[in-house]
Amino acid sequence: xxxxxxxxxxxxxxxxxxxxxxxxxxxxxxxLPSKIDVMKGFEWGTDLSVENFHQGYTHVFISTxxxxxxxxxxxxxxxxxxxxxxLLANIEKVLVVDFAPRVVPIPATSS
Amino acid sequence: xxxxxxxxxxxxxxxxxxxxxxxxxxxxxxxLPSKIDVMKGFEWGTDLSVENFHQGYTHVFISTxxxxxxxxxxxxxxxxxxxxxxLLANIEKVLVVDFAPRVVPIPATSS
Numbered sequence: 001x002x003x004x005x006x007x008x009x010x011x012x013x014x015x016x017x018x019x020x021x022x023x024x025x026x027x028x029x030x031x032l033p034s035k036i037d038v039m040k041g042f043e044w045g046t047d048l049s050v051e052n053f054h055q056g057y058t059h060v061f062i063s064t065x066x067x068x069x070x071x072x073x074x075x076x077x078x079x080x081x082x083x084x085x086x087l088l089a090n091i092e093k094v095l096v097v098d099f100a101p102r103v104v105p106i107p108a109t110s111s
Numbered sequence: 112x113x114x115x116x117x118x119x120x121x122x123x124x125x126x127x128x129x130x131x132x133x134x135x136x137x138x139x140x141x142x143l144p145s146k147i148d149v150m151k152g153f154e155w156g157t158d159l160s161v162e163n164f165h166q167g168y169t170h171v172f173i174s175t176x177x178x179x180x181x182x183x184x185x186x187x188x189x190x191x192x193x194x195x196x197x198l199l200a201n202i203e204k205v206l207v208v209d210f211a212p213r214v215v216p217i218p219a220t221s222s
Contacts, residue, residue, distance in 0.1 A: 045211050
């Protein structure tokens with residue numbers, strides 16, 4: 001399927017993980033776009049929500065691709081597979097959802 | 112906190128919900144930006160992931176705000192509260208994570 005695909009990953013690191021190892025894993029994720037050219041966007045952050053619906057997840061990472069084929073190429077890319085093995089060994093839980101965003105136009109404000 | 116805040120909501124509708132009611136709830140969410148002027152972006156989609164880490168969530172909605180104060184104004188806005196009450200009554204589970212995105216620059220491709 002052609003068109004933007006956003007790949008959303010939420011995680012909680014293992015409780016006993018050192019801050020150094022967390023930092024290394026985040027930097028490893030940040031380094032993927034320079035190694036895997038189908039990644040057309042990447043952003044991440046830590047949970048700032050106030051509704052207590054985070055279900056224990058603490059970090060969000062969003063990768064952008066131009067098609068499901070590019071998403072598939074990312075998933076099977078050697079550099080992704082190496083990274084994912086390290087990441088999965090160090091997290092307590094993970095959630096991944098991919099979607100083709102329907103972008104809703106925002107009305108211009110009148111003020 | 113000033114700066115972009117993304118508000119991520121994942122859900123699974125109740126199994127017995129009709130397609131009409133799902134559609135109505137999605138359209139209701141899509142209508143919020145026209146009623147709540149602190150919403151500066153809105154996009155959504157259904158899960159297309161292939162890794163089986165979706166943890167049962169089927170829909171993703173991402174709202175964008177200019178600050179945590181605007182996010183707070185959204186959460187307490189009457190139109191949001193009305194909508195949220197209807198939505199929460201019709202879903203099996205929900206997950207909300209907010210974050211201030213760190214956008215990682217993507218290298219220009221050489222090809």
